[in-house]
Amino acid sequence: MNEQDARAAVHAAIGEVAPDVEFDDVDEDARLRQDLELDSLDFLRLVETIDKATGVDIPERDYPAVATVKGLIGYLTQHG
Amino acid sequence: MPSLGADMQHGKLVEWLVKPGDYVRRGDLVAVVDTDKTVMDVESFQEGVVADLLVGIGETVPVGTPLARITQTPAEVGSPAHEAPTPRAPTTAHTVKPQHPDAPGPALGPPIAPPVRHLAHRLGVDTGKIQGTGKDGAITRADVEHAMAARAGGTSRVRSSPRARRLAAELGIGLSTVTGTGPDGAVTVADVQGAAAKVPTPGPPEPGPPEPGPVASAPESPAKGRAPSEEARERVASLRRAIGALMTRSKQTIPHYYLSTTLDLRAAVAWMQTVNAHRPVAARLVPSALLLKAAALAARDVPEVNGFYDDGGFRPSAAVHLGVAVALRRGGLVAPAIHDAETLPLDVLMEQLRDLVSRARAGRLQRAEMADPTLTVTNLGDLGVDSVYGVIYPPQVAMVGLGRVMEQPWAENGLLGVRYAAIATLSADHRVSDGLRGARYLARINELLQEPEHL
Numbered sequence: 001m002n003e004q005d006a007r008a009a010v011h012a013a014i015g016e017v018a019p020d021v022e023f024d025d026v027d028e029d030a031r032l033r034q035d036l037e038l039d040s041l042d043f044l045r046l047v048e049t050i051d052k053a054t055g056v057d058i059p060e061r062d063y064p065a066v067a068t069v070k071g072l073i074g075y076l077t078q079h080g
Numbered sequence: 081m082p083s084l085g086a087d088m089q090h091g092k093l094v095e096w097l098v099k100p101g102d103y104v105r106r107g108d109l110v111a112v113v114d115t116d117k118t119v120m121d122v123e124s125f126q127e128g129v130v131a132d133l134l135v136g137i138g139e140t141v142p143v144g145t146p147l148a149r150i151t152q153t154p155a156e157v158g159s160p161a162h163e164a165p166t167p168r169a170p171t172t173a174h175t176v177k178p179q180h181p182d183a184p185g186p187a188l189g190p191p192i193a194p195p196v197r198h199l200a201h202r203l204g205v206d207t208g209k210i211q212g213t214g215k216d217g218a219i220t221r222a223d224v225e226h227a228m229a230a231r232a233g234g235t236s237r238v239r240s241s242p243r244a245r246r247l248a249a250e251l252g253i254g255l256s257t258v259t260g261t262g263p264d265g266a267v268t269v270a271d272v273q274g275a276a277a278k279v280p281t282p283g284p285p286e287p288g289p290p291e292p293g294p295v296a297s298a299p300e301s302p303a304k305g306r307a308p309s310e311e312a313r314e315r316v317a318s319l320r321r322a323i324g325a326l327m328t329r330s331k332q333t334i335p336h337y338y339l340s341t342t343l344d345l346r347a348a349v350a351w352m353q354t355v356n357a358h359r360p361v362a363a364r365l366v367p368s369a370l371l372l373k374a375a376a377l378a379a380r381d382v383p384e385v386n387g388f389y390d391d392g393g394f395r396p397s398a399a400v401h402l403g404v405a406v407a408l409r410r411g412g413l414v415a416p417a418i419h420d421a422e423t424l425p426l427d428v429l430m431e432q433l434r435d436l437v438s439r440a441r442a443g444r445l446q447r448a449e450m451a452d453p454t455l456t457v458t459n460l461g462d463l464g465v466d467s468v469y470g471v472i473y474p475p476q477v478a479m480v481g482l483g484r485v486m487e488q489p490w491a492e493n494g495l496l497g498v499r500y501a502a503i504a505t506l507s508a509d510h511r512v513s514d515g516l517r518g519a520r521y522l523a524r525i526n527e528l529l530q531e532p533e534h535l
Binding site for chain 1: 353356357360361362364366367368407409410433434437438459462463464
């Protein structure tokens with residue numbers, strides 16, 4: 001998957017899980033838990049939404065790598 | 081108007097899910113009510129035929145006000161043969177309401193949105209013979225599909241609960257295509273969900289009528305016409321006031337005492353990771369599920385933390401209805417219950433937790449969930465704090481606080497290692513228990529977490 005598609009997938013998934021997040025204000029270094037205030041259930045739904053949309057199933061051991069918006073986009077670019 | 085929480089004084093009716101002539105069973109959802117805290121479904125407390133709706137949409141009434149009159153009748157009245165599609169009842173309030181903005185001009189029929197009219201036309205359903213169940217008596221997709229189903233089955237109309245009907249409409253499933261397993265072949269919510277699971281993907285939904293949008297679209301709402309953001313702000317402010325009043329009452333009447341302990345989560349997290357490694361995302365567990373289950377089980381062993389304190393003193397509860405404090409993304413929080421949490425297998429509890437949190441955030445909780453938690457857990461650790469000391473929700477007598485699950489240095493037997501751990505706290509009511517029992521409760525949670533496979 002190219003970076004543009006990955007970014008679109010990430011934006012769409014976050015938009016579904018946390019509809020109040022305004023992407024114009026979001027720095028890609030933003031941390032999903034701390035800065036976007038996703039709790040563990042939100043995060044699980046995010047991973048699930050991304051899996052459904054892109055077919056990339058992020059295993060639990062890789063969660064630290066996808067802790068930021070940028071990390072998540074990078075992960076999808078590599079694995080998608 | 082049932083009480084949907086200890087602090088509730090009044091509620092606003094925002095949607096009727098039934099209409100006069102409908103047959104309802106105990107537990108069928110009949111109305112949607114807006115309290116200061118959230119929007120909730122209200123179920124019927126009796127079985128019978130809805131004779132009159134006594135409270136109009138948009139009206140705010142005190143707790144205890146009758147909402148509808150239900151006539152007790154023999155079950156046969158509700159049987160298919162007697163339920164021919166009725167022409168629009170001229171006596172209902174619908175006729176005096178202003179026309180729906182989407183209505184086709186000053187026509188005589190009930191309001192109907194163009195896409196629904198199109199659907200009716202396509203299916204050959206005469207909208208003049210349908211009684212609308214939408215806002216202002218508007219005919220909804222569900223009504224049209226319902227009429228279609230009734231016709232397809234000859235005289236036998238598809239029996240279903242209002243909730244099943246609504247779910248089917250939401251999922252775009254025709255009730256006539258669902259095999260009912262309820263009484264007299266009635267279609268239940270489970271049947272609809274089962275049918276939905278079989279449909280690969282529901283076809284692209286046609287633009288339906290504006291969804292009931294319970295809060296924003298109440299016709300006589302004073303907020304009508306305002307920007308949605310303003311209404312959202314007002315809702316947050318009102319929720320803030322409700323929380324403030326309840327927490328003030330708690331602190332003024334309940335002598336709180338506070339304890340904390342560090343939970344050793346090495347076994348629990350290792351077990352969970354092993355289990356999750358073999359599971360698809362949708363079936364994975366989170367540490368919260370294990371912690372909640374342990375908190376529920378421990379409450380069975382230390383009943384002084386589980387129940388209600390009222391005028392008659394402490395009433396322990398046999399079941400553990402575990403309230404889960406859910407932070408709403410736009411501000412505020414609600415604490416609906418997972419019923420009988422101590423008896424639920426971990427996977428079921430996890431599923432209910434996800435369902436509860438997503439519905440709490442969407443503002444679609446049910447009356448029973450809000451009204452009766454016997455013990456509440458707040459899980460702020462999920463958002464990064466090390467520990468949290470909650471304020472007890474009256475009339476409950478304890479609040480459990482769960483901190484962040486993190487790796488920590490851990491000394492044992494003269495050796496230093498690293499383990500997953502979290503700080504659990506207890507705020508408890510001194511009128512009911514002392515520190516000794518409270519300490520036992522927290523220690524019991526820790527013990528249970530050492531054998532995660534038995535949770």
